[in-house]
Amino acid sequence: MFKNKFKKLTGLFLAAVMTLVALPIQTLASEWGVGDNVYAAMLGNYIGSDNGTYGDKRNYTFIYYKADGDVATATRVKSNHAKLGVSKNGVTQQAICIEAGVSYSTGSSYVGKASSDDYMLMLPTKAQRDLKIALISGFNSQVTKSPVANTNLDDFSFATQIIVWEIQQQLRTGYNKGDLKANKWGTPATVYYEQLKGRPAEKCYEYILNKMKAYSIVPSFTVTNKAKAPTHTMDIILQRRSTVLHCRTITRAICRQVHSTFPVSQ
Numbered sequence: 632m633f634k635n636k637f638k639k640l641t642g643l644f645l646a647a648v649m650t651l652v653a654l655p656i657q658t659l660a661s662e663w664g665v666g667d668n669v670y671a672a673m674l675g676n677y678i679g680s681d682n683g684t685y686g687d688k689r690n691y692t693f694i695y696y697k698a699d700g701d702v703a704t705a706t707r708v709k710s711n712h713a714k715l716g717v718s719k720n721g722v723t724q725q726a727i728c729i730e731a732g733v734s735y736s737t738g739s740s741y742v743g744k745a746s747s748d749d750y751m752l753m754l755p756t757k758a759q760r761d762l763k764i765a766l767i768s769g770f771n772s773q774v775t776k777s778p779v780a781n782t783n784l785d786d787f788s789f790a791t792q793i794i795v796w797e798i799q800q801q802l803r804t805g806y807n808k809g810d811l812k813a814n815k816w817g818t819p820a821t822v823y824y825e826q827l828k829g830r831p832a833e834k835c836y837e838y839i840l841n842k843m844k845a846y847s848i849v850p851s852f853t854v855t856n857k858a859k860a861p862t863h864t865m866d867i868i869l870q871r872r873s874t875v876l877h878c879r880t881i882t883r884a885i886c887r888q889v890h891s892t893f894p895v896s897q
Contacts, residue, residue: 674714686711768842790835806844
């Protein structure tokens with residue numbers, strides 16, 4: 632019953648995610664926008680560079696959000712994962728799903744509205760931030776091939792998808808590969824990671840997590856919350872470098888630079 636209830640909501644999420652991660656800039660400007668009617672599309676299985684498909688290793692419990700923001704659980708039955716997308720006017724774009732386990736009906740019509748924003752606000756603050764970092768660091772519209780040696784784009788996009796699900800399911804506690812912990816609703820810690828363990832996508836998974844770690848570093852003189860930002864007094868000494876060119880003619884012009892440095896008053 633929950634699948635029908637959340638089918639349309641999921642489509643809205645996916646359509647909105649497309650705006651973030653999978654639309655070429657020129658296409659976004661001219662053909663795609665908030666409020667557009669789009670159609671759900673299945674783009675076939677993820678096929679790794681080792682020619683294998685990607686999918687669940689077991690049945691498991693996952694969480695989903697009700698319309699009122701409450702968390703509920705359901706069981707995912709072991710199966711392969713298909714790439715999801717949205718289509719409009721004959722143009723189809725791959726999507727990243729931001730809510731694991733919820734039905735996405737091929738051919739159904741959806742509208743990319745603010746429902747995606749409403750959904751994001753249901754997530755813990757850190758999960759909201761980490762989802763954004765994952766979509767910046769992983770598969771997006773600028774990635775036309777995998778940046779990781781000996782892997783393909785399906786490996787890379789699937790690794791992105793796994794990290795997004797780990798964050799949304801509240802399993803990921805940090806940016807190291809092993810920073811995983813079962814959530815309080817019973818979703819196993821490694822139920823997503825095990826789907827790419829030992830496969831080419833694992834290298835992409837490590838690559839994306841390392842990029843996320845680097846991106847998330849907060850300099851020591853800043854904070855993440857504007858209201859708590861400290862005030863710093865900066866003393867600036869300005870200097871101007873004057874370059875004087877001295878040239879003399881022999882058989883050709885030979886120039887040497889003499890640099891003079893002197894303070895400049897404000």
